[in-house]
Amino acid sequence: MASIAILALLLAAGSPASEEPPVTREEVLRRQREEKRKTVSPYKPNRIEEQFLRIDKAENPTIVDLNWKGFYPRVAWPSRGSGAALGARYWQRDVLGPLDVAGAAFYSWRQYQHYDLQFGLMPHKGNQIPQRSWRGDDLYEIGDVRPGFPRFPLYATLRYRDLPQEDFYGLGPEASLDERTTYRHEETRAYMRTGIQFTKNIAWIVEGGYQWNLLGPGTASSFPTTDSQFDDKGAPGLAAPPDYVRLSTQLFVDFRDEPGNPHKGWMLAVIGERFLDRSEDAFSFDRIGFDARGFLPLGSPQRILALRAAFLTDHAAEGDRVPFFMQESLGGSHTLRGFDSFRFRGERVELYQIEYRWEPTTFWELAVFTDAGSAAREGSAFEGLEWDYGFGMRFKTYRDVLLRFEVAFSNETTRYYIRSSTSF
Amino acid sequence: MHRLVVLVALAAAPASAQKFYPDDPIPVDRDDLPIDKPGAIELSPTYDVLQKTFAPMDPGVEIPRAMNANTLGEVPDSSWFRNRIGVRDLSLEELARGPSGGGRPELPLTVISGKATGISPGFTVRDAAAKVYFVKFDPLPHPNLSTAAEVIGKNFFHAIGYNVSESYIVYLRSGDLTVDPAALVKVKGAREVPMEREFIETMLENSAHHPDGSTRAVASLAVEGEVLGPFQFLGTRPDDPNDIVPHEHRRELRGYRVFCAWLNHDDSRAINTLDAYVGGAGSGHVRHYLIDFSSTLGSGSDYLRRIAPQDPRAGNEYIVDFEPIWRAFYTLGISDRAWRRIPYAYPRYAEAGRIESEYFDPARWKPEYPNPAFDRMLADDGFWAAKIVSRFTDEAIRAIVSTGDFLSKDAERYLADTVIRRRDKVVAHYFRQLNPLDGFALGDSLTFRNLGAERDLGEVSGYEYEWFSFDNETGELTPLGAGGRASEARAPLPAGDSSDLMVRIRTRSPSETAWGKAVDIYLRAKRLVGIEREI
Numbered sequence: 027m028a029s030i031a032i033l034a035l036l037l038a039a040g041s042p043a044s045e046e047p048p049v050t051r052e053e054v055l056r057r058q059r060e061e062k063r064k065t066v067s068p069y070k071p072n073r074i075e076e077q078f079l080r081i082d083k084a085e086n087p088t089i090v091d092l093n094w095k096g097f098y099p100r101v102a103w104p105s106r107g108s109g110a111a112l113g114a115r116y117w118q119r120d121v122l123g124p125l126d127v128a129g130a131a132f133y134s135w136r137q138y139q140h141y142d143l144q145f146g147l148m149p150h151k152g153n154q155i156p157q158r159s160w161r162g163d164d165l166y167e168i169g170d171v172r173p174g175f176p177r178f179p180l181y182a183t184l185r186y187r188d189l190p191q192e193d194f195y196g197l198g199p200e201a202s203l204d205e206r207t208t209y210r211h212e213e214t215r216a217y218m219r220t221g222i223q224f225t226k227n228i229a230w231i232v233e234g235g236y237q238w239n240l241l242g243p244g245t246a247s248s249f250p251t252t253d254s255q256f257d258d259k260g261a262p263g264l265a266a267p268p269d270y271v272r273l274s275t276q277l278f279v280d281f282r283d284e285p286g287n288p289h290k291g292w293m294l295a296v297i298g299e300r301f302l303d304r305s306e307d308a309f310s311f312d313r314i315g316f317d318a319r320g321f322l323p324l325g326s327p328q329r330i331l332a333l334r335a336a337f338l339t340d341h342a343a344e345g346d347r348v349p350f351f352m353q354e355s356l357g358g359s360h361t362l363r364g365f366d367s368f369r370f371r372g373e374r375v376e377l378y379q380i381e382y383r384w385e386p387t388t389f390w391e392l393a394v395f396t397d398a399g400s401a402a403r404e405g406s407a408f409e410g411l412e413w414d415y416g417f418g419m420r421f422k423t424y425r426d427v428l429l430r431f432e433v434a435f436s437n438e439t440t441r442y443y444i445r446s447s448t449s450f
Numbered sequence: 451m452h453r454l455v456v457l458v459a460l461a462a463a464p465a466s467a468q469k470f471y472p473d474d475p476i477p478v479d480r481d482d483l484p485i486d487k488p489g490a491i492e493l494s495p496t497y498d499v500l501q502k503t504f505a506p507m508d509p510g511v512e513i514p515r516a517m518n519a520n521t522l523g524e525v526p527d528s529s530w531f532r533n534r535i536g537v538r539d540l541s542l543e544e545l546a547r548g549p550s551g552g553g554r555p556e557l558p559l560t561v562i563s564g565k566a567t568g569i570s571p572g573f574t575v576r577d578a579a580a581k582v583y584f585v586k587f588d589p590l591p592h593p594n595l596s597t598a599a600e601v602i603g604k605n606f607f608h609a610i611g612y613n614v615s616e617s618y619i620v621y622l623r624s625g626d627l628t629v630d631p632a633a634l635v636k637v638k639g640a641r642e643v644p645m646e647r648e649f650i651e652t653m654l655e656n657s658a659h660h661p662d663g664s665t666r667a668v669a670s671l672a673v674e675g676e677v678l679g680p681f682q683f684l685g686t687r688p689d690d691p692n693d694i695v696p697h698e699h700r701r702e703l704r705g706y707r708v709f710c711a712w713l714n715h716d717d718s719r720a721i722n723t724l725d726a727y728v729g730g731a732g733s734g735h736v737r738h739y740l741i742d743f744s745s746t747l748g749s750g751s752d753y754l755r756r757i758a759p760q761d762p763r764a765g766n767e768y769i770v771d772f773e774p775i776w777r778a779f780y781t782l783g784i785s786d787r788a789w790r791r792i793p794y795a796y797p798r799y800a801e802a803g804r805i806e807s808e809y810f811d812p813a814r815w816k817p818e819y820p821n822p823a824f825d826r827m828l829a830d831d832g833f834w835a836a837k838i839v840s841r842f843t844d845e846a847i848r849a850i851v852s853t854g855d856f857l858s859k860d861a862e863r864y865l866a867d868t869v870i871r872r873r874d875k876v877v878a879h880y881f882r883q884l885n886p887l888d889g890f891a892l893g894d895s896l897t898f899r900n901l902g903a904e905r906d907l908g909e910v911s912g913y914e915y916e917w918f919s920f921d922n923e924t925g926e927l928t929p930l931g932a933g934g935r936a937s938e939a940r941a942p943l944p945a946g947d948s949s950d951l952m953v954r955i956r957t958r959s960p961s962e963t964a965w966g967k968a969v970d971i972y973l974r975a976k977r978l979v980g981i982e983r984e985i
Contacts, residue, residue, distance in 0.1 A: 051471040051520075052480060055694070059483055063691035068489045071497075078497035326790055329783040384783025386775040388753065392783075424753045 093117070098155055100132070101446055105189055106358045107367040108138035110444070117155040126150065126181075137245065139188040146181025149223075180220040183235075187213045191246040193368040194261060197350060198403040199410070201370060203438055208244025209252035209264075211351050213237065217272065227281050233274040236304075239267040241351065263349025268305040274298070282321060286426040286448060289327050292320040297338075301352065309349050311342040319450055327385075332393075334379040334450045340404065341373075348373050348404065356399045356412070359443045360450060363397055364414020364436025372401030376408055379450060391420040391427075395449070397434075412436070418449070469925045470972065470979045475520040479528040481692040482735040487727045488689035491679035495721045499819050503770045506820045513826045516701035521972070521980040523701075523830060529692065530738045531611045531702040535846075536838040540609060542849040548605035550616045553671045555583050557626045564635035564645050564653075571653065573635075573645075575627070575669070583669040585620075586744065587657035589757045594658065594801040596744040596757045597668040598854030602865075603713060603743030605850045610709055610838055611702070613739045616671040619855050621664035624654055661857070673739055675728035681738055682720045684822040690725075690736050698822040705835030707824035711815035712839055712876045713869070714805055716764040717745035718817050718824075747865060748796065748803020759796050759804040762789050768819050799861035801854075807871035812879045829883040829985040836880030837888065837901065844870050878907050884983050885957050885967045887939075892976055895942040896953060900965075908962035915941040915955045919948040920972065927952060949975045 048054045071079065081092065092098070098115045113132030121127050128144040150156040189211040195201035217235020224230065241264060243251035258265040277296045282288040299313040315338030322331045340348045350371065356362045357369030361377050377399035385391045398413040416434030420427050432443040520526050527533055534540060559575035562582070572586035588597050597619055604614045633645040654665045683703060686693040697703050710718040724739040745751060750760035766789035767774055777785045789809070796804040817824065842850075844866075851866040881902040889899035903910045916933035920926065930944040930951075941953050951973045957965035972980030 047467075049471065050473040051476050052473055054471070055479065055481075056483070058694045059481070059691050062694055063485070066488075066689045066691055068689050069491045069687065071492075071494070075494050075497040075501075078494035078500075079492055082494045082496050083492075326783075326786045328778060328786060328790075382782075384778065386778040386783070387770065390775070392779065 093155070102130075102132050102140075103359070103445060103447075104130075104132045104134070104140035105138055105187065106355070106360075107136070107191065107193055108134040108140075108189070109136040110134060111138060111140065113140070115155060117150075119150060128156065137188075137190050139186075141187075142183060142185035144181050144183045147179050148181045149179050149229075177223050178220065179223070179231075180218070182218050183215070185213075185215045187211075189213070191244050192351070193249075193366065194252045194256070194350060195369060195371070196256070196260060197353070197401075198372050198406065199370065199400060199408075201401075203366075203369075205255060206249050206366075207252040207255045208246040208249050209351070210240075210242040210244055212240040212242070215272075221276075227279060229278045229280075231274075231276040231278065233272070233276075235272055237270040237272050237301075239269060239349075239351070241267045261350040262347040263309055263351060266306060267349060267351065268303040268309040271302040271304055273300045273302075282319075284425055287422050287424060288319075288321045288332070288448075289330055290321050290323050292318070294318045303346070308346055309342070309352075310346050311340050311348045311352075313338065313340045315339065315354075330381075330383040330385075332379075332381040332383055332450065334377070336377040337375070339374045342404065354401075356401055359430075359432070359445050360447075361397065362399050362412060362414055362436070363395070363416055363432060363434035363443065363449075364441055365412065365438060366441070369438075370399070370401035370412065373404035374402045374406070374408070376400055376411075378411075381449065388424065389422050391422060393418045393420070393432075393449075395432075395434075416441075418443075420448070469920070469922050470521060470974060474979050475522040475524065476526050477520070479518065479526040481528045481530075481694075483692055484729070484733040485691050485735055486732055487676065487734065488678055488687065488725075488736060490677070491687075491725070493680050493682070493720055495719075498720055499769065502820045502822070503768065507822060507825045513828060514699060515828065516704055516831055517699040518695040519701045519834070522978070523834060523981050523983065525611070525700075525702045525705075525834065529735060530613070530700065532613070534611050535609045535841045536611060539841075540846070542845060545605065545609050545846050546849045546853050548601075548617075548850075548853065549608040549614050550618065553581060553616045554618045555581065555620060555669050555671075557622075558628060559583070559585070559622070559626055560628050560630050561645065561650060562630045562633050564633065564649055572667070573650075573653070576630070582672040584672070585622075585667045585669050587653065587665060587667045590656055590658050592658060592749075592757060592759065592800070592803075593660075594666060594854070594856055595759065595803050596749045597666055598801060598856060599747045599749035599803065600668045600670070600742075600744045602851055602854045603715060603746035605853050606713055606842075607709065607740055607743065609842070609846075609850065612706075613673075613737055614743075615673045615739065615741065618669050618671075619853075620667050620669050621660050621662070622654070622667055623664050624651060627654075668744075670741075673724060673726045673737075673741075675726035675734065675737065678725040678727055678736065680720045680723045681725050683824075687725070687736070692735055698826050700823065701831050701834055703823035704827040704831040705838075707817075707821070707827050708812065708832055708835035708839065708876060708880065710817060710824075711765070711810075711812045712872050713746050714748070714760065714765050714815075714872075715743065715746040716750065716760070716817050717742065719819070719821065747869070748805035750803070759800075762792060762794065762804065763787070764818070765810075765815050768816050770819065771816070795864060799858065799864040801856045801858055801861040802865040802868075805865070805868055807868045807875065810872050810875060812872075812876045829880070830983045832880040833884055833886065833983070836877050839873055840877045840881075840901065840905070842873060847873065877905060881905065881907055882962055883964055884985055885955070885965045885969045887955060887957065887969045890971055890978055890981070892943075892973065892978060895940050896971065896973075897940050898955070898971075900939055900957060902962065902965060903957075908959045908965060910965070911958045911960060912937045913939060913941070913955055913957055915953050917941075917944040918952045918954070919946075920950050920952045922950055922974070 096116050096118045100115055102111050104111050111132035111134035116129035119126045125146055126148045130142050132140040191208045192211050194207050196205050215237045217233055219233045221229055221231035275298050280293040282291040282293050295317045297315050301311050303309040317336040320333045324331055338354045342348050353371050353373055354375045355368040355371040356375055357365035358367035379397045381393045381395040383391050383393045394417045396415040398411040400408045400411050402408050414434050414436035416432055418432030421429045427448040430445040434441045525531050556578040559577050561573045561575050564573040565571055575583050575585050588595055601617050601619055604617050608614045627650050629645055629647055634642040635645040635649050636642050657665050660666050684698050685696055722742040724741045725736050727734050728737050748760050750764050752758035774787055792809045794804045794806055847869050848866045851862055856862040886902040887898045888901050891897050902908055913936050917930040918927040952970055954968045954970050956968055959965040967984035970982040
């Protein structure tokens with residue numbers, strides 16, 4: 027109604043009975059401009075545009091770089107089985123000369139907690155927050171080698187994790203789905219990392235530090251606690267979880283085009299670790315492993331065949347055993363996706379993954395996949411492969427997977443995933 | 451706001467409107483009436499992409515004819531556009547000079563601010579004559595690519611008629627640059643920080659070098675007046691009384707699509723435009739500029755938004771283009787984009803970047819995302835633009851391309867040849883969309899030219915014409931006898947003493963059916979006053 031009134035006023039103002047009709051085109055246009063002069067108003071963007079303008083002016087190229095004074099809000103899965111966790115990463119470069127500070131704090135809906143603080147000469151590219159691989163998802167902490175990283179990184183890390191509902195089914199291939207139990211694992215680590223970046227694609231990392239472990243009854247009410255179903259023989263280390271001096275070395279060769287969203291190239295990570303039991307000297311062991319991934323464009327960058335093979339084996343010292351909670355496991359969103367997290371656990375694990383990915387557009391990817399793998403006790407041969415298959419959809423930036431939705435099927439269950447990282 | 455402007459325009463329309471006024475066709479639109487300085491506008495590039503992509507023009511909406519063309523269908527000179535090659539021949543020197551008015555920067559340059567972000571990092575300098583320039587470099591892997599595109603593109607769009615700033619290719623050495631003590635630099639993800647000498651040295655070091663050791667850059671002179679921010683391709687500026695025609699209905703903005711297709715200016719979006727208030731406070735007006743031509747021809751940016759040879763997608767598909775996305779989705783990625791198979795000459799002529807002419811289709815060309823003015827371009831808008839394109843001779847194109855100052859003459863030749871072939875495709879396409887008659891002249895009879903036939907785009911078997919008298923107050927037509935047919939491009943004048951005449955002409959062509967569309971030519975007192983084209 028108001029607009030009709032305004033219109034009527036405008037019409038009345040625009041054609042007064044006393045005004046002579048214009049006699050030239052120039053006069054017609056001039057009168058139109060004089061009319062508009064009466065109604066000029068400043069340009070005002072709508073509220074949505076205003077918000078976008080603020081984001082644009084922050085000069086952040088992608089959503090993953092959005093931050094407030096170095097705090098980057100994130101949804102993360104800081105450990106297998108943790109469920110989605112809300113929190114933030116913190117990142118400030120060059121706070122003391124060339125030394126950087128990073129940190130993270132996350133709390134998941136399953137009450138998992140993750141806190142860490144890092145300080146030193148850290149690998150990063152410009153102002154971009156460093157890529158991050160959570161232990162539990164990959165074999166290494168920082169899954170990236172980029173030009174511009176410091177040639178000799180050197181930084182300290184202090185990390186605390188409270189994992190209240192870790193699953194344990196038993197060790198080796200005979201672990202039964204019906205024997206699912208849960209335990210609580212509190213882990214604190216303090217360590218130093220250093221290394222050499224030989225080229226823009228090859229880095230060698232050395233790490234040394236101390237790891238404290240505490241175990242307790244799991245908090246998941248639907249399943250019995252591990253200590254009620256297993257003894258120290260079936261679950262080594264359950265009775266007296268050892269603390270460790272941990273020494274680690276990693277060789278990282280990365281020829282992927284974009285580590286967070288690879289379309290071509292390959293990477294190889296080789297890891298060798300020594301865990302020295304500082305409690306009762308009954309659980310010392312060595313670990314070696316590799317993780318190889320290849321990405322082959324199938325005639326077009328919108329069709330990619332992604333392949334992965336990983337192998338890891340632990341060797342306990344003479345008379346020692348490997349604690350069950352330190353053994354590598356399969357199952358979950360990065361390994362055997364059709365199985366529950368930690369479903370298969372052993373001193374030896376092997377994993378094979380194949381994905382056919384296709385991109386209708388650069389920020390939207392679909393995939394069909396199959397995973398196969400097995401876990402075995404030390405000294406035992408692998409017995410057949412557990413396998414699954416599924417399909418998924420990812421929303422991405424050029425550098426990262428922002429959201430990954432997947433459905434995976436196996437002979438045991440159907441699993442649904444929403445994640446914020448690439449599958450591999 | 452757009453609707454309101456239309457209402458205001460309607461309200462102001464006289465009760466006894468005439469079809470033609472005595473001053474028609476107007477050669478100049480006096481949109482430089484004194485106004486108070488409008489406020490500065492900031493647009494969100496992200497919002498612009500999303501809004502134009504996900505809320506595009508309703509395809510069912512009826513598109514009106516361009517609203518700012520004069521009665522001959524031409525674009526009058528205004529604060530938006532000044533007819534140059536469209537109305538007169540430009541010498542090769544004029545074409546190569548482009549917008550330059552002798553404002554080449556005088557060394558040394560004092561850096562007064564810097565930008566370490568965006569596609570083209572660079573800095574703002576003040577030269578020895580206190581003039582301000584924006585300086586941008588070529589990235590180390592791509593010598594001459596973007597600086598050449600910037601200057602060549604600017605010279606083309608200037609010759610066409612748009613307002614552009616002066617740009618110069620300069621060769622700098624470290625000693626040519628000093629840092630103003632108050633200079634700040636904006637670093638990605640951080641606030642502005644004081645600029646240190648190291649910033650300059652790093653930028654020079656990371657930029658492509660000339661064989662003589664200098665660093666090549668393009669220096670763009672700051673536009674005259676006070677900067678008001680970009681203009682949009684939709685609606686009008688609400689605080690500019692002179693801006694009364696919705697931008698999507700401006701012929702020079704609709705036709706801009708044709709020029710952008712020709713020169714592969716895929717980044718032709720609002721953020722690459724600029725309004726400036728020129729003149730004294732209260733007595734000035736807004737002038738509208740096009741800026742940033744670094745993403746034209748074969749230059750563009752890669753997926754990390756770094757200067758690079760043009761992405762093969764550019765010009766062929768929107769950033770978000772639903773049809774190919776859907777097709778790739780349901781075929782499991784088997785249906786691939788045809789543009790991926792285009793055999794570009796890159797990197798054989800690396801300085802020219804990634805541009806070609808064989809697969810180029812002016813009708814299917816696309817900017818980065820939908821542009822409201824481009825979406826509303828009609829055949830007569832395209833014809834207007836194509837006429838201007840056709841005015842660029844081979845020599846003119848080579849003269850402009852030479853301003854890129856390429857090291858490789860082969861690259862320069864390749865680029866010029868490519869632009870020439872793209873010109874031919876543009877002209878052929880738009881001259882085939884309607885009856886391409888032009889060049890009307892009145893003597894014993896009305897003579898005209900068939901621009902399509904002149905370029906051998908189709909055969910002509912003759913012309914049919916019908917004469918009418920018309921009432922300038924009501925627009926009513928009265929036939930004057932039976933129509934005629936002529937084998938030549940000529941329509942004999944009718945008998946009688948009517949001074950207000952209209953003749954409707956159709957071209958008969960066995961090959962070009964669109965040439966059979968009507969062109970109505972209006973004469974008053976033996977003076978050509980109007981042309982209306984059926985589309």
